Amino acid sequence: MNISERIYGRLKQAMRDRDKPLTLALRNIRDELQKAEKAKLEPLTNDEVIQNLSRQAKRCRDAVAEFHRAARMDMVEKEEGELAIILDYLPQQAGREEIEKIARHVIADLGARSRSDMGKVMGPLMGKFRGNADGTMVSTIVGELLDELE
Numbered sequence: 001m002n003i004s005e006r007i008y009g010r011l012k013q014a015m016r017d018r019d020k021p022l023t024l025a026l027r028n029i030r031d032e033l034q035k036a037e038k039a040k041l042e043p044l045t046n047d048e049v050i051q052n053l054s055r056q057a058k059r060c061r062d063a064v065a066e067f068h069r070a071a072r073m074d075m076v077e078k079e080e081g082e083l084a085i086i087l088d089y090l091p092q093q094a095g096r097e098e099i100e101k102i103a104r105h106v107i108a109d110l111g112a113r114s115r116s117d118m119g120k121v122m123g124p125l126m127g128k129f130r131g132n133a134d135g136t137m138v139s140t141i142v143g144e145l146l147d148e149l150e
Contacts (some may be wrong), residue, residue, distance in 0.1 A: 003049045003089050004033055025082040032056055050090060050131040057086045058135065094133040099141050102128060107145055115146045 011026040036052050037044050044052065060083035067075040087093070106125045110117070121142050126135060 002046050003053070004030075004044065007033070007089060021078075021081060022085070025078075025085050028082060029053070029056060029086060047130075053086050053090050054131045057083055057090065060086065061134070061136075091132050094129055096137070096141065099129070099133055099138055100145070103138070103142050103145055107142070107149070112146060112149070114150050115143060118142055118146060121146070 007026060007030055011023065011030060014022040014026055033044065033049060033052055036048065040048075060079045063079045064076055064083065067073075067079060103121070103125055106128070107117075107121055110120055110124070112118075112121050118139075122139065125138060125142065126133075129138065
């Protein structure tokens with residue numbers, strides 16, 4: 001059973017259980033996946049579903065930060081709930097230590113020496129993580145490592 005089917009099955013169960021918050025969150029997630037399928041004109045592969053879910057997770061993280069600034073705790077809870085559901089379907093996210101270890105290796109392989117080489121490092125590094133790490137965290141870690149080299 002692929003990820004899309006698991007999401008749809010969980011949505012049907014949430015509707016049967018009359019769990020409104022879960023139903024709403026799963027509908028939002030499924031709607032985004034269906035939009036991507038319509039744009040592509042064919043079903044998404046599991047890798048494409050993971051990429052889409054990663055984008056949705058990033059959107060939720062950004063929304064949580066904005067709602068915190070606006071002191072909208074009701075919306076913070078809603079977005080955090082949706083983020084938790086999305087993370088259930090994504091592969092295990094890489095930790096800071098693992099990202100740092102691989103980033104050091106990529107930086108050494110490419111011979112990066114300063115923050116101006118960040119773009120050169122980020123492409124191959126994000127290719128290695130492909131949905132297994134938050135891009136913002138990876139960017140922060142790479143920036144810190146490149147700052148140490150200057």
